[in-house]
Amino acid sequence: MSAGPTAELESLFGDYPLDHAFDEMRSPAGDIRQHYCALAETLARLPHDELQRRKQSADISFLTQGITFTVYGRDEGTERIFPYDLLPRLITAAEWERIERGLTQRITALNHFLRDIYSDARILNEKVVPKELVYSCRQFRRPMRGLQVPRNVYIAVIGSDLLRLNSGEFVVLEDNLRVPSGVSYMLTNRRVMKRTFPELFHNYGVRPIERYPQLLLATLRSLAPEGRPEPNIVLLTPGVFNSAYFEHTFLARQMGIDLVEGRDLVTHDNIVYMRTTDGLKRVDVIYRRVDDDFADPLVFRPDSILGCAGLFNAYRAGNVTVTNAFGTGVADDKALYAYVPRIIRYYLDEDPILPNVETFLLTEDKERKHVLANLDKLVVKAVGESGGYGMLIGPHSTAAQREEFARRIEANPRNYIAQPTLDFSRAPCLIGDRLEPRHVDLRPYILFGDKVSIVPGGLTRVALEKGSLVVNSSQGGGSKDTWVLQG
Amino acid sequence: MQGALAPEVKAPTESAVAVSFEIRVRENATMLSRVADSLYWMSRYLERAENTARQLDVTMSLMLDAGNASAETRWQRFVAALGNPPDLEWSGDLDEMARRIVFDSSNHASVVYCVNGARENARQIREEISTEQWQRLNRLFHHIHSPEAQHQARVSMSDVLASILDGIHLFKGVSDTTMIHGQGWQFIRLGRYLERSYSTATLLEVFEPDLTQLSGLEWAGHEQARLEQTGQEQSGQELAGQEQARQEQSGFRFLEQVGLLRCCTAFEAYCQVYTADIDADRILEFLLLNRDFPHAIRYCVESTLHAIDSIQRTGGRRPPEELRASIGRLHAQLGFTTVGEILSGDAAAFLHSIRKQCMSIHEQIYRHYIQYSIQSALTV
Known part of the structure; x- marks a missing residue:
């Protein structure tokens, strides 16, 4: 049943704008999409103060659980509550089926790619991907050449960012193959939402995501070095000042494994140990949430104190599994991104199920000229950055910012890419006592051990500021619970 | 009586026993040295905060009675009992001194410094302590940093100290019952x-x-001996006055x-x-x-x-x-x-x-x- 909004809904909607951007809840004509009808009816039925009461009780729940993240560059109040929106984002079974297939295909191909470039480099020799692009990438780790990675799994924990375009089609905006974060928000959002809308949740038939920590643990266990049937698995965190520290403690607690810092680890004879009150205890699998650069001062940045000296040699010797592997960042480089469809075709001989966003490589003269002439319409991103840092959003920029970026691009074209400003989809959010549409993306979490597995859901990130296109938590974004519906 | 109150105990069923074997148990109960260190210091800091707060409360209440010790002597004794931390020289203003020892986070002997230390240690091992412990400690931390506590201190420092001691006791209580x-x-x-x-x-x-x-009683004898040594003649009136002073x-x-x-x-x-x-x-x-x-x-x-x-x-x-x-x-x-x-x-x-x-x-x-x-x- 697809129906026009009732009087109660009208008052909730107010002057809810609908334009060319895809609205998750309403068709361009203003009708409620079928799978959103039950949600709309519930909202319309709830007395106004009841909705606010539930909002408050959810707020308190987040507060007391201490679900926070850290904002860099500010002295005070560095712990913030992660903002969230009360209304779930719904994804139909058919939509999810396509996402799941698409991501499985993409991750499988990217893993092949990593294995290839760190061994025979066939894809480079056959000139499907230009050599210069890979070897000039700051994330390419020469020490990984020829190293045998357990089960040939380079990327075990992935979070890819998807957007939905005007056509309603999902596209991949980027693959996070290094240390993707946010999965704890996916899990805690769900916990709070179940308490906030119990009947609605039950009636919708939402697919469960709660076993993610268990799946993650099983994935890590499956990658343990041979001959270690009861592996000691740890989570390596940079420490309490890292923006995702809450998530690290959350996952360690959920999996029942030790949360270690670099200073807890020592290596001896190429074996990694952790210091316990009962002496040294061997470590078999490290789920690291520390960037490559900081993981081992003997191999990577020598000034790092977050890692463990000798870790890489122990890894090379096969005495410890570190996941994700080092050097996986080369495959989520924003310039290499443009080649992912070709990578999928090359290794799997299949067409990509989930398309890419059109991307201009600034190392190509023709494309660079086009970009520099159209800076006010495009989004420019630094290839090595993530979290929304180092970005120019053309339509929202000043002339001075554009000049600055033009200069930077000319100086180092390999360091930037450009993409059209995307009109990605919007979902209704509870802002004050009204529904207002806000831009959303979707980050599903993919695990790759014995096989690729994806819990049906993910983190829907919301640009909570009106009109904003930036969903990163470090830049004022929030999140929503994501309900993948049963077929 | 006991029979009536004791619940019926069921023998574990077959399946319950079977399941218990499948649950993976972490092989031993040792812990990371860093975690042990943080727990140890979290606890030491809280004990220190409690100790300082209580001694300050007692000292301030003693100062209400004149006695033979001046406020300055008492303060010095209090500071000595804390191990003579620096920057606590008597300024003559008890309220100001008390506020310093409670609220000045730059002073390493202050109550707030100890509470900060305890919370910072707890934050680094958030996954090891119970939610109740964390919440209690957080509440204490936010309380001592709140403007209300500052305001309350101007009215009655004793109330502030009591609320801090309460917070610490609650934390100890949940530590024993939830961990x-x-x-x-x-x-x-x-x-x-x-x-x-x-x-x-x-x-x-x-x-x-x-x-x-x-x-x-030794004290009386001592005093008598002192007087005799100095060889003073004493009138009856003086003796009565001394008796009263001695009382x-x-x-x-x-x-x-x-x-x-x-x-x-x-x-x-x-x-x-x-x-x-x-x-x-x-x-x-x-x-x-x-x-x-x-x-x-x-x-x-x-x-x-x-x-x-x-x-x-x-x-x-x-x-x-x-x-x-x-x-x-x-x-x-x-x-x-x-x-x-x-x-x-x-x-x-x-x-x-x-x-x-x-x-x-x-x-x-x-x-x-x-x-x-x-x-x-x-x-x-």
Whole structure:
């Protein structure tokens, strides 16, 4: 049943704008999409103060659980509550089926790619991907050449960012193959939402995501070095000042494994140990949430104190599994991104199920000229950055910012890419006592051990500021619970 | 009665037993050295905050009575009992001094500094402590930093101190009821009792001259002897005046001694053991050698020993012989002596040696559990 909004809904909607951007809840004509009808009816039925009461009780729940993240560059109040929106984002079974297939295909191909470039480099020799692009990438780790990675799994924990375009089609905006974060928000959002809308949740038939920590643990266990049937698995965190520290403690607690810092680890004879009150205890699998650069001062940045000296040699010797592997960042480089469809075709001989966003490589003269002439319409991103840092959003920029970026691009074209400003989809959010549409993306979490597995859901990130296109938590974004519906 | 109240106990069914075998148990209960260190310091800092807050409260209430000690002397004694931290010279303004020792986070002896330290340690091991513990500690932290606490301090510092002490007691309560009584909990106890042994010994050392030089009736004789030595002629009126002064003196002395007991929350417990007959020897005996009172040094040392033994039982590969010997020695010293023996010897030196031994025990805990060399760990 697809129906026009009732009087109660009208008052909730107010002057809810609908334009060319895809609205998750309403068709361009203003009708409620079928799978959103039950949600709309519930909202319309709830007395106004009841909705606010539930909002408050959810707020308190987040507060007391201490679900926070850290904002860099500010002295005070560095712990913030992660903002969230009360209304779930719904994804139909058919939509999810396509996402799941698409991501499985993409991750499988990217893993092949990593294995290839760190061994025979066939894809480079056959000139499907230009050599210069890979070897000039700051994330390419020469020490990984020829190293045998357990089960040939380079990327075990992935979070890819998807957007939905005007056509309603999902596209991949980027693959996070290094240390993707946010999965704890996916899990805690769900916990709070179940308490906030119990009947609605039950009636919708939402697919469960709660076993993610268990799946993650099983994935890590499956990658343990041979001959270690009861592996000691740890989570390596940079420490309490890292923006995702809450998530690290959350996952360690959920999996029942030790949360270690670099200073807890020592290596001896190429074996990694952790210091316990009962002496040294061997470590078999490290789920690291520390960037490559900081993981081992003997191999990577020598000034790092977050890692463990000798870790890489122990890894090379096969005495410890570190996941994700080092050097996986080369495959989520924003310039290499443009080649992912070709990578999928090359290794799997299949067409990509989930398309890419059109991307201009600034190392190509023709494309660079086009970009520099159209800076006010495009989004420019630094290839090595993530979290929304180092970005120019053309339509929202000043002339001075554009000049600055033009200069930077000319100086180092390999360091930037450009993409059209995307009109990605919007979902209704509870802002004050009204529904207002806000831009959303979707980050599903993919695990790759014995096989690729994806819990049906993910983190829907919301640009909570009106009109904003930036969903990163470090830049004022929030999140929503994501309900993948049963077929 | 018992039969009626006891619930019926069901024997475990077959399937329940079968399931329990499949659950993976972490192979042993040892913990990361860094985590043990944080738990230990979280606990020490809170104990220190509690100690400082209570001693300040007692000192401020003693200052209400004139007595023969000036406010400055009392303040100096209070600061000495904290181990003479810097930047606490008497300024003449008690309220300002009190605010400094409670709220000045740049002063390492302040209550707020200790609470910050405890919370920072807890934050780094958030996954190891229970949610209740974290919330209690967080609440205490936010309370002491709140403008309301500042405001309340201007009205009544005593209320602020009471609310801080409440917060700490609540934290200890939930620690005991919500945490697994494994190694982590034992490290919390270790920190608590070592800190308490040390601070009680410091406090007694500061009060020791008052306690041992004059006790009860001796004081009158002493005064008489002093007067005779100076060879003064005394009129009847003067004698009556002295008698009154002496009465008053002993009244103040009583207050001082009760104050010492209250610094260790020991007044009521003392009365239960010795009645309200306050006597210097007995105070010393009670605070040093009592086996059952949780603030007495002997009790604290015994608890420290128990904590080490429990940690050893759950870990077990590396016996802490040297450490155990050190604690055992101190424990035996306190267990096989009398207050008479202590007083007839050098009491000050005895108290001082307790402090030194506590410090050495702390260092050995570090060497054994936290900062051991790789070589020493590999050879076991």
